[in-house]
Amino acid sequence: MGRPQSVAELTQLLRGGGYLADRGLATALFVALSLDRPILIEGEVGVGKTEAAKALAAVFGRRLIRLQCYEGIDTNQALYEWDYARQMLQIRALSERQLDTDDAVDKLFGPKFLLERPLLEAVRAGDRAVLLIDEVDRADDEFEAFLLELLSDFQITIPEIGTIRAETAPLVVLTSNRTRELHDALKRRCLYHWVGYPSPEREVEIVLVREPNASEALTRKVVAAVNRLRGLDLAKPPGVAETIDWVRTLDTLGETDLDARTVDDTLGAVVKERDDLELVRANLDGIASGA
Ligand SMILES: Nc1ncnc2c1ncn2[C@@H]1O[C@H](COP(=O)(O)OP(=O)(O)OP(=O)(O)O)[C@@H](O)[C@H]1O
Numbered sequence: 001m002g003r004p005q006s007v008a009e010l011t012q013l014l015r016g017g018g019y020l021a022d023r024g025l026a027t028a029l030f031v032a033l034s035l036d037r038p039i040l041i042e043g044e045v046g047v048g049k050t051e052a053a054k055a056l057a058a059v060f061g062r063r064l065i066r067l068q069c070y071e072g073i074d075t076n077q078a079l080y081e082w083d084y085a086r087q088m089l090q091i092r093a094l095s096e097r098q099l100d101t102d103d104a105v106d107k108l109f110g111p112k113f114l115l116e117r118p119l120l121e122a123v124r125a126g127d128r129a130v131l132l133i134d135e136v137d138r139a140d141d142e143f144e145a146f147l148l149e150l151l152s153d154f155q156i157t158i159p160e161i162g163t164i165r166a167e168t169a170p171l172v173v174l175t176s177n178r179t180r181e182l183h184d185a186l187k188r189r190c191l192y193h194w195v196g197y198p199s200p201e202r203e204v205e206i207v208l209v210r211e212p213n214a215s216e217a218l219t220r221k222v223v224a225a226v227n228r229l230r231g232l233d234l235a236k237p238p239g240v241a242e243t244i245d246w247v248r249t250l251d252t253l254g255e256t257d258l259d260a261r262t263v264d265d266t267l268g269a270v271v272k273e274r275d276d277l278e279l280v281r282a283n284l285d286g287i288a289s290g291a
Pocket residue numbers: 018019020021043044045046047048049050051052175177206209210240241244
């Protein structure tokens with residue numbers, strides 16, 4: 001499938017793929033697709049940042065190439081690596097005389113011995129891929145700097161082989177939880193969208209898209225309770241992912257209503273910090289019913 005013609009069409013396509021994008025996000029994604037610009041999605045935890053990239057790949061029939069960032073990630077994990085084991089086998093298979101030629105050594109550093117990592121894969125796949133660079137805020141500064149070449153020119157330089165350029169641009173989605181501020185240079189190369197918590201009505205809709213068998217009445221109560229939890233001063237306020245988990249948990253237990261007891265029994269689906277649990281347990285009735 002090509003590109004969407006309008007924001008409305010993109011919204012519809014994503015909805016068909018089980019992802020509900022509000023107008024702001026759909027517009028940002030539409031522009032990113034239309035202008036071949038990377039998009040940086042920042043926001044609260046568990047509000048559908050990663051899922052947005054997955055949904056885009058699914059509805060456009062593109063391959064999802066995912067690079068999960070972490071502290072200490074480097075180009076070996078992100079870009080390419082030489083296949084040492086195969087190089088060693090090749091060296092052993094060659095006679096000493098064969099090894100003496102430059103040609104044999106050059107071949108050892110040729111495409112046959114290159115292990116592609118996500119960024120190289122994405123440059124090669126071009127617009128047949130969605131490249132998800134997930135949680136980029138966890139990577140170090142140097143890695144961020146290294147991403148700049150890729151994001152501005154969609155090209156990658158491998159000293160032994162040369163520069164590999166994407167013929168067409170992959171859609172690049174970066175996500176961040178904002179555990180640290182990203183560099184201006186990185187941000188300048190991207191479109192930007194902040195994802196906050198959805199409105200209660202939309203959150204109910206999201207849960208029902210994800211859990212079509214869930215009771216709407218119970219879902220409404222859970223969403224209301226989650227919103228009350230977000231109003232407390234919790235260290236880890238629940239995201240949409242937790243709302244879905246909570247509905248699922250209640251469903252599994254055959255619970256049809258949310259009262260202080262059921263909240264207490266199932267709190268582990270939504271609140272995952274000891275201090276937060278204590279704060280919530282001190283106010284169970286209020287959370288369950290808003291009383
Ligand atoms: N707008 C949405 N439409 C459909 N599902 C959604 C939406 N937002 C969130 N979800 C659901 O919430 C879950 C969590 O979303 P996701 O993993 O994308 O969050 P995230 O923002 O990447 O969180 P984290 O910051 O923890 O990485 C997804 O599995 C998805 O089911």
